[in-house]
Amino acid sequence: MSLALIFSGQGHQHAGMLPWLAPDALTQALCERLGVADWRAALADTAWARRNRNAQQLITATALAAWRQLADELPEPLGIAGYSVGELAAFGAAGVLTPTDALALAAQRAELMDEASRATPGGLMGVSGLARDALLSLLRDTPLAIAISNGADRVVLGGPQRALDDFEPLAGRHGARCTRLAVDVASHTAAMQPAADGFAERLRLVRFEAPRCPLFSNTAQRIWRADAAREALARQIASTVHWDDCMDQLAMRAPRCVLEIGGGQALAGLWNQRYPDIPARSADEFRTRQGLSRWVAQCCSA
Structure with missing residues (x-):
């Protein structure tokens, strides 16, 4: 066993993602739940694509469908993790949840998070190039919080949209690079505690x-x-995602390669920066399933 699996989070979904993914029962269930004939065509509408309810279900269903279509061709993973909502797909791939339950929970998770954010619209913003102590100093008098830790100088901040608007130029003056994410809730911050509590109740069922x-x-x-x-x-909805530590845990298992499943290449990029000696690629990079399988086989036999 020499493959680690990581499942993408929200914000990088696009109409051309996972071009080799074949329609199956799970993608059909996704379309029925979202009321669309074709999930790829629906993603062409940017406003539709970033809507929390649509995005979380789509990310979960397509990732699990992709893994089901790949699993027989790849070695059993030596470790699995998912980034934010990607945890639902990761837990499904590890056999903790059925794909049907994971998809239903994605809809419930999004609904609860949207409800928690109605009073104060929130969002997320990536910040890089700023040392952690300097960042914490700038955050001291703001309502913003570190939602995701991707590295020593690479984080995602969450909080009210207006506070993010104000913080972006301030961080820029201190040499940081800021990127607003296509997410309309302050995920993984205390603002989501009502959603975390509600989700805990749903999970008991x-x-x-x-x-x-x-x-x-x-x-x-x-x-x-x-x-x-x-x-x-339940807990991760309102708590910081420690993705840097999560990557360290997977790296300690000494995989020959790492495969990201989902839209975009963000997680593979983070991995390659942190562990350049362990190659990572995203399933989204490959035009065919066969090409993906060949790459994994080559890495594992090297």
């Missing part, structure tokens, strides 16, 4: 299994039991 392979949560803790998986999925 769903059957969970112990993972079939090593699975790591956004707190970088390994998930061994079904009850721990249930708790982790």
